[in-house]
Amino acid sequence: MSQHTSASAGLPANVVVFERGWLSSNNILFVGIDETAIVDTGYVTHADQTLALVDSTLGVRPLDRILNTHLHSDHCGGNAALQQQYPFVQTSIPPGEAALVESWDEQGLSFLATGQSCPRFRFTGLLQPGTEHMLGDRPWQVHAAPGHDPHSIILFDAASRTLISADALWESGFGIAFPELAGEPSFGEMAATFDLIEALKPKQVIPGHGAVFDDVGKALSIARRCLDGLQRDPVKHARHAIKVLMKFKLLEVQSITTEDWATWLRSTPYLEVIRLRFFEDVELDQLTNDILGELLAGGSAALAGLVLRNL
Numbered sequence: 125m126s127q128h129t130s131a132s133a134g135l136p137a138n139v140v141v142f143e144r145g146w147l148s149s150n151n152i153l154f155v156g157i158d159e160t161a162i163v164d165t166g167y168v169t170h171a172d173q174t175l176a177l178v179d180s181t182l183g184v185r186p187l188d189r190i191l192n193t194h195l196h197s198d199h200c201g202g203n204a205a206l207q208q209q210y211p212f213v214q215t216s217i218p219p220g221e222a223a224l225v226e227s228w229d230e231q232g233l234s235f236l237a238t239g240q241s242c243p244r245f246r247f248t249g250l251l252q253p254g255t256e257h258m259l260g261d262r263p264w265q266v267h268a269a270p271g272h273d274p275h276s277i278i279l280f281d282a283a284s285r286t287l288i289s290a291d292a293l294w295e296s297g298f299g300i301a302f303p304e305l306a307g308e309p310s311f312g313e314m315a316a317t318f319d320l321i322e323a324l325k326p327k328q329v330i331p332g333h334g335a336v337f338d339d340v341g342k343a344l345s346i347a348r349r350c351l352d353g354l355q356r357d358p359v360k361h362a363r364h365a366i367k368v369l370m371k372f373k374l375l376e377v378q379s380i381t382t383e384d385w386a387t388w389l390r391s392t393p394y395l396e397v398i399r400l401r402f403f404e405d406v407e408l409d410q411l412t413n414d415i416l417g418e419l420l421a422g423g424s425a426a427l428a429g430l431v432l433r434n435l
Contacts, residue, residue: 132330134338136284138260141330142177146171146375149199152288153181154260161189161259163279163288164332165202168241169376174202175209191251191259194276194292195225197235198372199332203245216249216257220275234273234302239373239392251277264288267324271314272299278317280324287326287340292317295329295337298330298347300365304358305398311355318344318351362402366395367415374419377396 135141137404142151148166151174160182166174178187187210192200195217204427207213217225224232228244235242251257253268262281269278269292279288292301292314303310321344328338354361374380380388387397389412399408 135336136262136281136286137261138262139286140181141336143335144333147372148174148196148201149290150330150334151177151202151328151373153178155181156259156261157256158237158261159188160185161191162187162206163259164193164199164290165190165206167198167376168201168204168243171202171205175205186210187213188345189213189259191257191279193278193288193332194218194273194274195221195233196273196291197238197240197242199290200245201242204243210337214249215245215247216251217247218275218277219250219252222247222250237392237397238369239388239394240376245339253277267320269317269320271301271310271317274308274310274313276302278321280326285325285327287321287324289321289329289331291332293321293329293343293347294331294334295339295343296334296346298351299332300368301354301361302365305365305394305401307360307401311351314334314351315348318347359402363399363415366398366412367419369394370412370415371419384434 140155141151142153144150144166148170149164151166152163154161154163158160162178178195187206190206190213192203192215203215207215221233225245225247230236233242234240247253253266255266256263257279259279262283264279267278267280269276272291276290276292278292280286298314300312301314321340326340328336329395330336330345330378352354355369365410369392386409389408391427395412396408399406399411403411
């Protein structure tokens with residue numbers, strides 16, 4: 125985990141970026157004169173670290189606001205812990221899934237479908253595209269950014285031309301186009317989001333994952349080439365999505381019995397949805413075993429400590 129301050133990364137004053145590793149999104153902390161805020165809160169298993177990072181910066185000051193760019197578990201999994209730690213914190217989410225959060229419909233939200241976890245949290249406001257929110261004493265624009273998630277938003281400070289891009293754009297890519305995998309076309313929305321980002325002309329980008337970067341033109345060029353490749357080969361995109369979901373779970377549990385692993389695979393609806401759409405002629409066990417072999421053969425340092433064990 126690395127930390128970027130406004131001084132070290134050319135960011136607006138009062139901004140601290142906590143660059144997180146696998147499982148958690150980056151956290152962007154704003155320390156204004158009258159109000160503090162955090163954008164995205166990481167995954168639930170890293171909640172203690174999120175609390176410690178916030179506390180290390182705020183000290184005796186409370187956290188006043190939580191904002192989520194979208195409601196994937198790695199971006200909102202720390203909400204509940206922060207709400208418990210700071211009882212008066214206000215929480216704003218994109219409007220698209222507000223009813224699902226209010227009723228805590230885990231089927232409608234992505235948590236059960238992806239086999240991930242997110243403790244229940246409350247919200248008090250919405251991040252409506254076309255509005256502005258004061259963060260770190262500056263107005264940040266809210267823009268809709270569908271593609272990776274149909275309800276995602278991005279935040280833009282026009283004065284410093286700083287963009288919080290969530291998973292719409294990383295330095296070397298972007299997040300999986302999840303709607304596309306379920307038969308809801310979203311590659312076109314992703315391309316439109318790239319066009320929006322280009323039109324905003326940001327000088328620096330705080331991505332949902334990875335380091336802050338300033339060569340936005342290069343990042344957009346890489347993203348458009350990647351998107352073009354996925355549109356030509358959607359099966360490759362689908363296989364990559366299964367691999368990411370499996371890797372996420374393995375890194376979360378670290379050690380798991382083969383029986384529990386098989387149970388997780390069978391009980392994670394998204395895996396079967398993807399299989400039926402793209403790999404109908406292959407059984408789920410065979411497909412996931414092949415992909416697991418690829419993961420382990422890849423020698424990923426992140427998976428080095430992983431243990432799959434028999435009963």
